[in-house]
Amino acid sequence: MSVYNELRLEQQLCDAVITVGSARFHVHKIVLCNCSPYFKALFTNWSTQDRQVFDIPHVSPDIMKIIIEFAYTAFPAVTQENVQESFIAAHQFNVTGITQACCSLLEEHLAPGNCIGIWRLTGVYHTPELTNKAFLYTLTHFEEVASVSEEFPLLSVQELVQIIEDDHLNVKQEKTVFVAILSWIAYAAEERREHISLLLSNVRLALTSLQFITNSVRNNELVLASTECHTLLKHSLAAMLELHTSRFSDTIFYKPLSRPRLSPTVLLALGGWSGGRPTDAIVAYDSRADRWVDIPKNGDYTPRAYHGAVFLDGAVYIVGGFDNVERFSSVHRFDLATHTWTEVKQMHWTRCYVSVTVMDGCIYAMGGYDGLDRLSSAERYESRTNQWTLIPSMHKKRSDASCTSLRGKVYICGGFTGSQCLSTAECFNPETNQWTLIASMGHRRTGVGVIAYAGKIFAVGGFNGFIRLNTAEAYNPDTNTWRAVPSMLAARSNFGIAVIDDRVFVVGGYNGFSTMIKVECFDGETSMWSDVRSLKVACSAPSCCIVHGLPNLVEYSAPRLMQCSDVDEDKME
Structure with a gap:
């Protein structure tokens, strides 16, 4: 040319x-x-x-x-x-x-300030793929969009309804939707106030608090002036009562006023030790619905425990582990879109009781047990080349340790040397290609859970050589110090750990007598642990990871059942 x-x-x-x-x-x-x-x-x-x-x-x-x-x-x-x-x-x-x-x-x-404009523009000129992505971006970042976007007040009522009625709308608290509605109406109050009942019917009011409905919603002047809103509030209070008295009933998913929104992230728990043997179970925790969902597995996958699991580029990688006979160096990739397994390049070392994490698009695998010795070796996997590369060994041999990444460094804490439980911790800096010992924890912990949370490294539970622990502590990388944080409700070791919805979740484990079914979470805002929905089957040594950005997210979430003809909110007394 x-x-x-x-x-x-x-x-x-x-x-x-x-x-x-x-x-x-x-x-x-x-x-x-x-x-x-x-x-x-x-x-x-x-x-x-x-x-x-x-x-x-x-x-x-x-x-x-x-x-x-x-x-x-x-x-x-x-x-x-x-x-x-x-x-x-x-x-x-x-x-x-x-x-x-x-x-x-x-x-x-795409950004909170332009996503609505892109959604509307591409919808007019029929580019459905980008239209869907812009709409999903708006749903995912709704709280920021509603508060900062100059395009938000320009939405038509039909467009606003399309957004707020969607199950994918990402809001931590449903009252955020109500506040956004009031802001939209206030932009042109005289012509928009008539839409209050239509818009309010798309707020999941039963998911808010009685205090919020009584003080904020019912006393709002727009709501007070609407007969339809009065009826809607009555239905909301009835749905709220049912929600609190029937927590374990799935009928809430039939109710538009109480149906939980979908979370953009899901916690997966894979494998572990259950019923006296390793399991190949995969379960997903839907944090907004407080439900565990069984995930189908296509193809051959060997049940295993004491492995690692991480999420990378739309897939989960299962690293090492033990099937009650063999210890593995193999690594398997689970495609979350197709529910199928593929074996990728195996590690240089056999690793049971391995510690794994993801940082900068690479998988790190450290320590473990090869059937003869506890290991200090470490290696790194790049999916682009499908290759594992050895990195410098740790200062300590560690199996049953746990690791995480924060601010461009990998941290590993605790573990077992074969003769003693460890309180030591160290971090790896890929820029210097070196491991550095950091301050030791306040307790010896093997079978510990380690996770990055609120800018700190949390070390939770574990076994000190005598008893299972419920204590937890947090490491500040700026001061190289550990401090105690609130203890779990139940002592446990060898459990899954992950952060979702700004809370630390611990899943299953072993309490010294039996595998555990209980799951609990820590909320940094309240500094409290609380029980959440238990596993369907008791399990120790599962490996947990958080998955996100899935086009088929609904397959990993509790089913949101649409309103049935025989369950019509408008006909409720």
């Missing part, structure tokens, strides 16, 4: 002139026909063959220049400054390459 472009620039062999206002572009008809069905129709069907000058309306000279240069060079000169105008023009002239470039740029720069 460079030859054609040279001829265009020299105005040689050109057989058409495109005029846009006072700008004139000398072109070759055949080149533009190759780029755009619009120009093909213009030159062959909408004009005579001898016509040479074509005036193009509804486009600026700068954008026409981009289209013509793309026709000759295949380079879309799309920038953030011209992307909207380029997008509209690309649709007008049916230039697919520029449309794709615009969509890529718009998706790359």
